[in-house]
Amino acid sequence: MIECFLLFIFLFILSMVLVLVSFLLSEKTFESREKSSPYECGFDPILSARSSFSLRFFLLGVLFVVFDVELSLLMPVVLSISVGFSYVGLISCFIFLLVLFLGIFHEWREGSLNWVI
Incomplete structure (x- = not known):
């Protein structure tokens, strides 16, 4: 009993x-102007808030x-299929991937993935 109490105290x-x-x-020091500014990454705090995004x-x-x-x-669907094969899991995985591929195809056709216009 005394060993337990000593261990607790230690x-x-x-x-x-x-x-x-x-x-x-972890004491913070505000010696530099960049560290004390609200934008530590180098943006000008006055003009960058008004620029367009x-x-x-x-x-x-959002796509990412x-x-x-x-x-x-x-990932859990793939692992569950590899552990115990079932046609229901395989079909649900293919339906899930089909919906995702249709979504990315729609975004590509719409032009949302193009950076330079």
Whole structure:
């Protein structure tokens, strides 16, 4: 019983020391003008808020997110088919891919994937 209490005290003191060390090491310094500006990437904070945003860039970003989510949804289907083969899983996988290919074909025909016009 006493060993458990000593272990608890040791872990508590160790965690407090680690919190104190991380607090001291993470102190932020605002010595440079770039670090204290709201746009650390180098944009001028006054003019960049008023500039127009490319809608094609936004649309391509949305397409990237859609196809990124598609991969995360498709991976369990592929793994379930490889573990135990079933025709229902295979057909649902093909229907899922067909819908995605129809969507990307529509975006390509619409011209949303073209950067330069």
